[in-house]
Amino acid sequence: MSSATFQLWRGSGADGKYTTYTTDYQEGMVVLDVIHKIQAEQAPNLAVRWNCKAGKCGSCSAEINGKPRLMCMTRMNEIPVESPVTIEPMRAFPWIRDLVTDVSWNYRVKKQIKKFKPRPPDNPDGTWSMSQEDVDRVQEFRKCIECFLCQDVCHVLREHNLHEEFVGPRFFVYVAALEMHPLDTENRLEELVTAKGIGYCNITKCCTKVCPENITITDNAIIPLKERVVDEYYDPLKRLFRMFRSK
């Protein structure tokens, strides 16, 4: 048994402050276990969102010692406990209470993205044929558990509050999965530049660093999308070439 002190962000509305709790924990416990222990023994009205405790539902996102992480995937032995451990809700979304924020903005954003539009079926029975190597690339993006930790850490949302003009790394991953799909025929490049604000991303890679699914968000999703946008909008030779071809 070891003991540690935690500073949990508590309150609601305009009132929020750190509240200190000291508790024991056993080897192998994760931060979410400790939060549950505090909830059971000292703070029965503590609000915390969680579901699977297996790093797969993406509910328990929080900021542990200032780093966006899943509480259920952060073992106690991974964090320094010499000084009080701070646990706060994600800062990029409206706060509801204690450790819980309202992430519904993300669902609204997702609905606005053009849906998957496959080419007409390749075979008479209405199915498609594609090679494995063509779909391999988008598999990485499909691992996303929608924990929104990447959205939380992205300074465009977190610091500059540009939620109306910028969809955030999670949805660039989503757009990349659709745009790079070998069957998809839809074109989302224009909305990427306008409504989705891909130009706001300054490729500082904080999103990649926090992703619990280890999706290489910046290098594999955002930059390749930026390159496609350059093809379409900023490359003078490509534009010239297209002009002549369309004549």
Added chain:
Amino acid sequence: MSRAEAMKPRGFGQTQRRDLWWVEPLAILLGLSGYIVYATWAAFQGQFYHWGPYLSPFYSPEIFGDSPHSWFGPKPAWWPAWLLFSPAFLILWAPGGFRFTCYYYRGSYYKAFWADPPGCAVGEPRKSYWGERSFPLIIQNIHRYFLYVAVIFIFFLAIDVWKALWFTDVQTGVTSFGIGVGTLVLALNVIMLGGYTFGCHSMRHFSGGGKDQLSKATFGLKGYNCVSCLNRNHMRWAWGSLFWVAFTDVYVRLVAMGIWTDWRIF
């Protein structure tokens, strides 16, 4: 989006992070600043940039200049007298621009030099933010054009390595094959720069990343995978090649100044 007062963004440098988040941006700040100072100094020298068959990469290709490597002879007559001349001035814009617009360097100098953000989940100094969406940073989209030039430069630097294999005896005037430490330094320079240039994100896009079906990649799936493989370590190639280019210049310079002796291996 409305956020509670208690949850408003933090001030510059404020964070709950306990780790040494400032070490990386500080190292980048010092590393890049030091590099810029050295490269500028070396470019202004205009001498000691060649020795025997070696040519410093800061001066290659030498379009005009006094060394035997020069394409079109010495400084052109039309060069204004009041303007300082160095063969490096004519070409350094290309590798400089390539690195300045490189996706990796962009991300790191926005953090280190502009604190945008200073570190992940660390408060920023400014409220306003345009990103790469509008002028001036929208110009970064020109990166692929610098890539085209950089690929041509790799070709010239490879020719320099070939030339560095042929030594002329000062007494007899006879040219013979040889390998000096400098030859290896120059060769490693091309390998490092090649690893950096061919792992470029724009190169990855051309090699097939821009297509939805990778099996139809421009350079073939193997080619695309090869570029992606270099790309995964783009940061390491970026720093490795940056350091080695400067070291190559130092090597040629010190040998030319007579401070170091170039050992002939073969």
